[in-house]
Amino acid sequence: MTLPRIRLLAIPAAILAASVSPVAMAQDAARNPASSQATAAHPYLTIEELRRKYADAQSRYAEIGGLKIHYKDEGPRNAPVLFMVHGSESSLRTWDRIALALKKRYRIVRYDIPGYGLSDGATDAAVKALQPTDIPVQLLTRLGVSKVTFVGVSSGGTMGMYLAARRPDLVERLILSNTPSDPVDTSHLVMPKSFTDAVDRSKQTGFRDQAFWNEFLSYFAGDATRISQQTRREYYDFYRRVPEKNLVALVARIGDGKQASVEMAKVRQPTFLIWGGADHLLPESAANAIARYLKSTQISRVIMPDVGHYPPLEVPERFAQLLAAYVEAGTPNLPAQADH
Known part of the structure; x- marks a missing residue:
C-alpha cells in the first residue's frame, strides 16, 4: 500500500514558526548566500562541522533517496527491536539515556530525520521522490x-501512526508520547516574558541563540531543572545548523487533520500512551483525543502529571521502565523476550 502524501504538523514547530521560519531563512540564504555563513551574530554550523563534533563510534550512515541518513543500531541482533523516532526540533539524541538503559535487552534502532541531527537536509529531488515513512521503511529493510x-x-509518534497504517506487518505495537492528532492550536499558550523576549529577538535577528533554546x-x-546543560548546548548546536530549504518536508505533520484522521483509523496495533500531563501545548486532553482517533486499537496509557512535552528527554529512566513493562508484560501474545 502506498501512503498518501500527508501534511502533518510537528508540535513545537508551531511555536518556532511564530518566531523565525527556517524555510524563510533558507530562502533568504538562497538569495544572499553570504547570509547563511557563520558570523559573530549568526554562528551557523555546517552539517560537516556537526558530524565532526557529534558523530561517535555508534554512528552509521545509509543513503536513502540520495540522502545520507544518520542512524544508530545497538543491542543484541536476536533481541526484539525498538525503533525510536524523535520529533521536530530534536534528534536521535532524544533517546540516548533510554538506549543506554535498554540496549542490553533490546535491539535499538533510531535515526535522524532529514534536516535534523546529522542527517542530510532534504533536497528538492528527495522531496519529490520520498514521503516521510519511506525513510524508516527503507532503513529497516536494509538492516534486515x-x-x-x-x-x-511528538511528531515522531505521528510518524509511527502513519507507518503502522502503511505497514501493519512491520509495526507490532506503538508507544506514543505527547503526539498530536489534531491541527495544533497555540492560541492558549501563555509564555513567560523571558521566552517572548527570546522569540522577539529571534524574529529581529533571524537566529535562535542559546538563550532562546534555554x-x-x-x-x-x-x-x-531536569534538562541538563549538555542537552541545552546540544540543542543550540544542532539548531544553529546552516538553514535548510526543505527542513520539515520529511517530518510527519498533521496538516488540516482530514487525511490524518483517515490514516489513524486504519491503525490496529496495540498502543501505549506515555504522556507528560504538564505539557502546555498537548496536555491530557490531547491524549484523550488521540485515543478517540485510534478507535480500532487497544489503548493503554500512563499520564505523568509532573512531566512536559518531551518525557523521554525529561524523565528517561521512568520512560524506559514504562516502555519495558508494556512490551514485556502489558501486551499479550507476543514473542518471548531475549535473555536479560
Missing part, C-alpha cells in the same frame, strides 16, 4: 528488520 515496537515522541526547553519541561 521485519518487526518493530515503534516508539515516538527558554524553549524550560517552557516545554514539567521541571526545567
Whole structure:
C-alpha cells in the first residue's frame, strides 16, 4: 500500500514558526548566500562541522533517496527491536539515556530525520521522490528488520501512526508520547516574558541563540531543572545548523487533520500512551483525543502529571521502565523476550 502524501504538523514547530521560519531563512540564504555563513551574530554550523563534533563510534550512515541518513543500531541482533523516532526540533539524541538503559535487552534502532541531527537536509529531488515513512521503511529493510515496537515522541509518534497504517506487518505495537492528532492550536499558550523576549529577538535577528533554546526547553519541561546543560548546548548546536530549504518536508505533520484522521483509523496495533500531563501545548486532553482517533486499537496509557512535552528527554529512566513493562508484560501474545 502506498501512503498518501500527508501534511502533518510537528508540535513545537508551531511555536518556532511564530518566531523565525527556517524555510524563510533558507530562502533568504538562497538569495544572499553570504547570509547563511557563520558570523559573530549568526554562528551557523555546517552539517560537516556537526558530524565532526557529534558523530561517535555508534554512528552509521545509509543513503536513502540520495540522502545520507544518520542512524544508530545497538543491542543484541536476536533481541526484539525498538525503533525510536524523535520529533521536530530534536534528534536521535532524544533517546540516548533510554538506549543506554535498554540496549542490553533490546535491539535499538533510531535515526535522524532529514534536516535534523546529522542527517542530510532534504533536497528538492528527495522531496519529490520520498514521503516521510519511506525513510524508516527503507532503513529497516536494509538492516534486515521485519518487526518493530515503534516508539515516538511528538511528531515522531505521528510518524509511527502513519507507518503502522502503511505497514501493519512491520509495526507490532506503538508507544506514543505527547503526539498530536489534531491541527495544533497555540492560541492558549501563555509564555513567560523571558521566552517572548527570546522569540522577539529571534524574529529581529533571524537566529535562535542559546538563550532562546534555554527558554524553549524550560517552557516545554514539567521541571526545567531536569534538562541538563549538555542537552541545552546540544540543542543550540544542532539548531544553529546552516538553514535548510526543505527542513520539515520529511517530518510527519498533521496538516488540516482530514487525511490524518483517515490514516489513524486504519491503525490496529496495540498502543501505549506515555504522556507528560504538564505539557502546555498537548496536555491530557490531547491524549484523550488521540485515543478517540485510534478507535480500532487497544489503548493503554500512563499520564505523568509532573512531566512536559518531551518525557523521554525529561524523565528517561521512568520512560524506559514504562516502555519495558508494556512490551514485556502489558501486551499479550507476543514473542518471548531475549535473555536479560
